[in-house]
Amino acid sequence: xxxxxxxxxxxxxxxxxxxxxxxxxxxxxxxxxxxxxxxxxxxxxxxxxxxxxxxxxxxxxxxxxxxxxxxxxxxxxxxxxxxxxxxxxxxxxxxxxxxxxxxxxxxxxxxxxxxxxxxxxxxxxxxxxxxxxxxxxxxxxxxxxxxxxxxxxxxxxxxxxxxxxxxxxxxxxxxxxxxxxxxxxxxxxxxxxxxxxxxxxxxxxxxxxxxxxxxxxxxxxxxxxxxxxxxxxxxxxxxxxxxxxxxxxxxxxxxxxxxxxxxxxxxxxxxxxxxxxxxxxxxxxxxxxxxxxxxxxxxxxxxxxxxxxxxxxxxxxxxxxxxxxxxxxxxxxxxxxxxxxxxxxxxxxxxxxxxxxxxxxxxxxxxxxxxxxxxx
Numbered sequence: 001x002x003x004x005x006x007x008x009x010x011x012x013x014x015x016x017x018x019x020x021x022x023x024x025x026x027x028x029x030x031x032x033x034x035x036x037x038x039x040x041x042x043x044x045x046x047x048x049x050x051x052x053x054x055x056x057x058x059x060x061x062x063x064x065x066x067x068x069x070x071x072x073x074x075x076x077x078x079x080x081x082x083x084x085x086x087x088x089x090x091x092x093x094x095x096x097x098x099x100x101x102x103x104x105x106x107x108x109x110x111x112x113x114x115x116x117x118x119x120x121x122x123x124x125x126x127x128x129x130x131x132x133x134x135x136x137x138x139x140x141x142x143x144x145x146x147x148x149x150x151x152x153x154x155x156x157x158x159x160x161x162x163x164x165x166x167x168x169x170x171x172x173x174x175x176x177x178x179x180x181x182x183x184x185x186x187x188x189x190x191x192x193x194x195x196x197x198x199x200x201x202x203x204x205x206x207x208x209x210x211x212x213x214x215x216x217x218x219x220x221x222x223x224x225x226x227x228x229x230x231x232x233x234x235x236x237x238x239x240x241x242x243x244x245x246x247x248x249x250x251x252x253x254x255x256x257x258x259x260x261x262x263x264x265x266x267x268x269x270x271x272x273x274x275x276x277x278x279x280x281x282x283x284x285x286x287x288x289x290x291x292x293x294x295x296x297x298x299x300x301x302x303x304x305x306x307x308x309x310x311x312x313x314x315x316x317x318x319x320x321x322x323x324x325x326x327x328x329x330x331x332x333x334x335x336x337x338x339x340x341x342x343x344x345x346x347x348x349x350x351x352x353x354x355x356x357x358x359x360x361x362x363x364x365x366x367x368x369x370x371x372x373x374x375x376x
Contacts, residue, residue: 001197002029003029003032003033003036003041003045004041007025007026007033007041007044007045007048009021009025010022010025010026010045010048010049010052011044011048013025014048014051014052014055017055019052019053019055019056022048022049022052023049023052026045026048026049027049030045030049033045039072040079040081042072043069043072043079043081043082043085044079044080044081046065046066046068046069046072046081046085047065047066047069047080047081047084047085047088049061049065050062050065050066050069050084050085050088051084051088053065054088054091054092059092059095059096062088062092063088063089063092065085065088066084066085066086066088066089066092067085067089069081069082069084069085070082070085070086070089078115078116078119079116080116082116083109083116086105086106086108086109087109089101089105089109090102090105090106090108090109093105197209197210198210200273200274202252202255202256202274203255203256203258203259203274204259205259205263205272205273205274205280206271206272206273206274207273207274207275208273208274208275208276210273211271211273211275211281211283212333214271214283215271215283215333216333218271218283218285219326219331219332219333219336220331221285222285222286222326222331223326223331227285227286228286228287228288228289228325228326228327229283229284229285229286229287229325229326229331229336230283230284230287230288230289230291230292230323230324230325230326231281231282231283231284231292231323231324231325231329231336231337231339231340232281232282232283232284232292232295232296232299232321232322232323232340233279233280233281233321233322233323233337233340233341233343233344234279234280234281234296234299234300234319234320234321234322234344235276235278235279235280235319235320235344235348236254236255236258236278236279236303236317236318236319237317237318237319237320237348237352237353238318238352239251239254239277239278242254242315242317245313245315246311246313246315250311250313253310253311254306254308254317255274255278257306257317258280258303258306258317258319259272259274259280261299261302261303261305261306262280262282262299262302262303264302265295265298265299265302266282266284266295266299267284269285270282270283270284270285270295271283271284271285281337281340282295282299287325288325289323289324289325289327289328289357292323292325293323293355293357296321296323296355297355299319299321300318300319300321300353300354300355303317303318303319304316304317304318304353318352318353319353320344320347320348320352320353320354320356321343321344321347321354321355321356322339322340322341322342322343322344322345322346322347322355322356322357322358323340323343323355323356323357323358324336324339324340324343324357324358328358328359328360329358329360339358339360340358342358343356343357343358344356
């Protein structure tokens with residue numbers, strides 16, 4: 001979805017003649033777009049870049065991308081990207097003085113443009129043709145009926161009306177069925193897209209982007225109601241060693257078990273997310289710092305209690321925690337994250353597998369014992 005958005009914005013900049021904006025939108029994400037292996041998207045992006053390069057007289061780059069689109073076109077059918085590719089190749093050949101090649105590309109450009117436009121019109125024209133043919137057929141049948149069955153006109157009209165009613169009912173049922181199927185498919189696609197946009201695919205908790213939106217809304221609500229919000233940030237200790245020694249499959253297993261263990265400790269309205277490789281956070285609307293410390297200790301204990309023998313290896317899983325709240329860090333999400341991050345790194349530096357609380361006055365963090373909680 002992000003790649004489609006970049007492509008749409010870049011196309012708008014291209015229409016406005018802002019080629020620098022086109023490069024800024026597409027160049028950083030070009031590798032990620034190519035890795036999608038979605039030919040239609042890749043071709044559209046190549047077409048936009050090729051047009052921008054041609055405007056800036058970067059002939060070599062424009063030709064290379066246009067030729068790539070032509071190679072991709074074998075599986076795409078008639079698309080605007082193919083039309084653009086032949087247009088770019090035609091203009092490059094013309095600028096180079098290769099008029100024979102320019103003529104060949106212009107012919108292909110014209111054919112591709114016509115085929116693309118024909119595809120757009122095909123369904124509309126086919127529907128109109130079928131409609132006219134049906135009307136003509138009915139007229140012929142009616143004329144033959146009148147000529148050969150004048151005495152049976154009323155009976156035939158009744159039969160025709162009944163038949164039309166049956167056809168209408170059948171058509172109505174078919175349309176309703178089709179619309180129902182389309183609505184169901186649309187709903188499932190939207191649900192899947194929402195899942196991909198909001199949740200981490202491995203652990204099934206919020207991803208960083210969706211967490212930011214939800215946490216910001218919670219902060220705004222808490223600020224307007226003058227209520228507390230606490231923030232917990234934790235990072236798995238020596239997680240890279242687990243990946244290096246036992247493989248990424250074991251590392252993924254650990255991440256899923258950690259997420260499941262921590263979810264079981266909190267409330268339903270707690271905002272739990274994976275915001276990095278082995279980094280997680282929990283926003284606690286309406287919770288005091290003391291409650292946050294208790295939850296962090298419960299999570300720390302649950303993580304340390306994970307039995308890893310299921311993986312076929314024996315190792316321990318621990319995490320270092322940093323905590324702050326709105327009384328210390330205010331209602332700005334960025335400040336909460338930074339302060340909790342400072343506290344978490346203090347936990348790392350003082351031995352790991354422990355909890356530290358951010359102290360705004362001393363500009364330092366207050367370490368918590370790894371197996372006990374301090375009273376505030």
